Amino acid sequence: TGSITFSDTLWVSNNKSAGGYVSIWEDNEGGNISIAGPNGKRFEIDAYNDTTLRCYAYDDGGNIKGMSFNRTNGDLSIDGNFYRAGQRVADV
Numbered sequence: 470t471g472s473i474t475f476s477d478t479l480w481v482s483n484n485k486s487a488g489g490y491v492s493i494w495e496d497n498e499g500g501n502i503s504i505a506g507p508n509g510k511r512f513e514i515d516a517y518n519d520t521t522l523r524c525y526a527y528d529d530g531g532n533i534k535g536m537s538f539n540r541t542n543g544d545l546s547i548d549g550n551f552y553r554a555g556q557r558v559a560d561v
Contacts, residue, residue: 478494492503499516506512515523517537525535525548536547551558 478492481491488505488507488509490503490505494501498518501516502514504512504514510526512524512526515525517523520539520541522538522540523535524537525533528534534548536545538545
């Protein structure tokens with residue numbers, strides 16, 4: 470019971486041969502959680518600042534694609550299109 474403090478990144482992986490992992494750390498932007506798939510492609514959840522929560526992934530070219538939630542005004546912003554029940558929703 471109680472708090473545990475790490476001075477570096479916490480890595481969790483049950484099977485390193487599978488390539489997936491979970492890591493948790495904080496930086497000057499806030500707290501971060503990274504989740505990698507079996508081929509090492511990662512998704513991140515980032516408390517970007519005091520108002521924005523981001524969920525994103527890097528594409529193969531190193532570009533960030535994702536979504537952001539603003540806690541102040543409730544805005545949800547996305548890169549790309551939004552789909553509902555398999556159909557693209559325009560001008561959401």
